[in-house]
Amino acid sequence: MKILNLFFLSLCSLFMIACLDPIDIESNIPEEVVTPEVTWIRSRSVQVNVGYDDAFVLVGSTPNLSEKNAIEKVNSTSTIGLEPNTTYYYKMIRRRGGYDLEGDVKSFTTPIEVGYITISSLYSGPSESEQPTICSNLLLNGANIKEAGFCFSQEYKFPMITNCEKKVVITNSNTSRLESKACLENGVKGMMTYVIAYCVTEQDTVYSEESALFYLVSGFKDGYPYIDLGLPSGLKWAVYNEGADEPRTFGDLIQEKMLTWDKYSWGEKWRLPTHEEALEFASNCVLTDQYSYTLTNSKISYIGGVVKGKNGNVIYMPYGGWNNGINFYGGNQVGYFWLSTKLSSDDKCQRALSVSPNEGIRSYYYLREENWARVRYVTE
Numbered sequence: 063m064k065i066l067n068l069f070f071l072s073l074c075s076l077f078m079i080a081c082l083d084p085i086d087i088e089s090n091i092p093e094e095v096v097t098p099e100v101t102w103i104r105s106r107s108v109q110v111n112v113g114y115d116d117a118f119v120l121v122g123s124t125p126n127l128s129e130k131n132a133i134e135k136v137n138s139t140s141t142i143g144l145e146p147n148t149t150y151y152y153k154m155i156r157r158r159g160g161y162d163l164e165g166d167v168k169s170f171t172t173p174i175e176v177g178y179i180t181i182s183s184l185y186s187g188p189s190e191s192e193q194p195t196i197c198s199n200l201l202l203n204g205a206n207i208k209e210a211g212f213c214f215s216q217e218y219k220f221p222m223i224t225n226c227e228k229k230v231v232i233t234n235s236n237t238s239r240l241e242s243k244a245c246l247e248n249g250v251k252g253m254m255t256y257v258i259a260y261c262v263t264e265q266d267t268v269y270s271e272e273s274a275l276f277y278l279v280s281g282f283k284d285g286y287p288y289i290d291l292g293l294p295s296g297l298k299w300a301v302y303n304e305g306a307d308e309p310r311t312f313g314d315l316i317q318e319k320m321l322t323w324d325k326y327s328w329g330e331k332w333r334l335p336t337h338e339e340a341l342e343f344a345s346n347c348v349l350t351d352q353y354s355y356t357l358t359n360s361k362i363s364y365i366g367g368v369v370k371g372k373n374g375n376v377i378y379m380p381y382g383g384w385n386n387g388i389n390f391y392g393g394n395q396v397g398y399f400w401l402s403t404k405l406s407s408d409d410k411c412q413r414a415l416s417v418s419p420n421e422g423i424r425s426y427y428y429l430r431e432e433n434w435a436r437v438r439y440v441t442e
Contacts (some may be wrong), residue, residue: 097154097165104271105146105175105201112138114156121152125167146175147203173266175201176259179212179274184308185287185301186244186255186276193243198259198270200238207236210261214246216253220273223260249278251375252289252301252309277301277309280375283441284329291371293346297339297440299377300332303399304437310355311364312382315434318400318412332439337403339440340415340425347371349422353378365394367417379417385434396420398427398435 097119101109110119120132121142129135133150134142144150150172154165176198183194196212214228215221223229227249232240246255255278259270279287279301288298304326305314316326321334335343351368366380379399383392392398396418405411411428414435429435 095154095156095163095165097152097168099168100152100170103170103172105173105268106144107141108144108150108170108172109141110136110152112136112154116158117154117156119152119154121150123148123150125151125169127151127153127167144172145203146172146201147205148172171265173268174203174205174261174263176261176268176270177201178272179257179259179270181244181257181274181276183244184276185279185282186246187279187281187287190243190245192282193245194276196242196244196257196274198240200240200261202236202238205263205265207233208262208264209233210237210240210259212240212242212257212259214244214249214255214257216246216249216255219256220269221256221258222269223262223267244274244276246278251278251280252377253278283331286328286332286439288441289371289375289377290373291343291347291369291375291377292373293342293371295339295342297335297342297442299335299343300328300439300441301377302438303380303382304328304439306380309378310353310366310380311357312380313436315382315385316400316437317434318429318431321400321437326437328439332441334400334402334437335415335440337401337413337425340401340413343415344423344425347423349379349417349419350376352419363394366397367419369417369423379438380436381418382436384414384429384436386430387432387434392418398429399438400429400435401425 098111101111112119119136120127121134122132151167151169153167156163179196179198181194181196186193210233211231213221213226215226218225228246230242240259249255255276256273258273261268280290287301290298302309303313347369349367350370354365356363364380366378368376369379370376379397381394381397384398399415401413403413405428410431414427414429416424416427
C-alpha cells in the first residue's frame with residue numbers, strides 16, 4: 063500500500079510540473095540586439111562600448127561578418143588595432159545558453175594618421191638660425207590632402223585651426239612629411255608655446271594626438287638662452303637655473319664655494335647677479351602666477367612662479383628651496399637664488415634673491431657659505 067501511495071504522489075508531482083510554464087532558455091535572450099555606435103575613432107583605433115557580459119563585437123573588412131573572418135573580437139570596452147583611412151564593418155552579438163542573437167551591421171572609416179611632432183630644440187630665438195625645426199609624418203593610405211601644416215598658440219595647449227594664433231600651411235598636395243620652423247613672431251618671450259600638426263582631407267580635419275612645446279626666447283649667449291625683461295640696465299636673465307635644461311625644474315642645489323668651479327660656469331659672458339641687480343629685478347618685475355609641472359612618466363612635481371617684466375616678457379622661477387647642509391627647506395614653496403654680493407666685507411654670509419607666493423620677489427635675504435641654494439645667471 064505504501065508503494066502505491068508513493069507512486070500516486072509521484073504522478074501528482076509530475077502532473078503539477080507539467081502544468082507549470084515551461085522553462086524557456088530562449089526567454090533570457092533579448093528580442094532585439096542593437097549594435098552600439100562607436101565612442102570615438104582614431105587613425106589606428108576605435109572604442110566600442112559593448113555594455114553586456116554576454117556580448118561581444120566582431121570587426122572586419124566585409125559586411126558579411128563571422129567569427130571566422132573577423133579581424134577583431136571584442137568582449138568588453140576596448141581599443142582595436144586598425145589601419146588609417148580604411149572602412150571597417152562591425153556588429154554586436156549576444157550569446158547565452160548556446161543561442162546567438164546578432165545585431166545590425168554598422169561601419170566606420172578611420173581617419174588618416176598625423177604623427178607625433180618632433181622638435182630639434184626646446185628654445186626658439188628671433189632669427190631663423192636660432193629657431194628649431196619641427197616635423198610630423200603623415201600616413202595617408204590613399205587619402206587626398208586639401209591642406210596641411212602646423213598651428214601655434216600660447217593660450218591653448220591643443221591649438222586648432224579655428225583658435226590658433228598662427229597657422230603655417232606646409233602643403234596642399236599629397237606628402238608624407240610636414241616640416242617647418244618653430245616660431246611665433248608676436249608671442250611673449252619666455253612663455254610656453256604649443257604647436258600641433260594638422261591635415262585637412264576631403265572627409266575631415268585631423269590633428270596630431272599630442273601637441274609639442276617650446277619656449278620663445280630673446281636670444282642666446284654662448285648657446286644659453288636669455289630673456290629681456292625690459293630692465294633699465296638692459297641686463298638679461300637666463301631662461302633656466304644652473305643644472306636644469308627646462309625653465310620649470312629646480313636645477314642643482316649649489317654651495318656658495320662651489321660657484322667658482324668650472325662645472326658651474328657658462329662662460330665669461332654669464333655671471334651671478336649683484337644685490338643691486340636683484341633689486342632692479344624686484345622693482346621692475348611682478349610675480350603674476352604660479353605653475354605646477356610634473357615630469358612625463360614620473361611623479362616628480364615642480365611648483366614655481368611666473369615673473370613678468372614691464373615689457374610683457376616672462377621667466378619661470380621655480381620654488382627650489384634651500385639646504386643648510388643637513389636639512390632641505392622650502393621645496394615647492396620658495397625659491398632662493400645666490401647673488402654675488404656679500405652681506406658685509408668680512409662676513410661669511412652672502413645675499414640671496416627669494417621668490418615666493420607669500421612675499422613676492424625680495425632681495426634682502428642672505429645665506430651662509432655652508433648653505434645650498436639655486437643659481438640663475440645674468441648676462442649683459
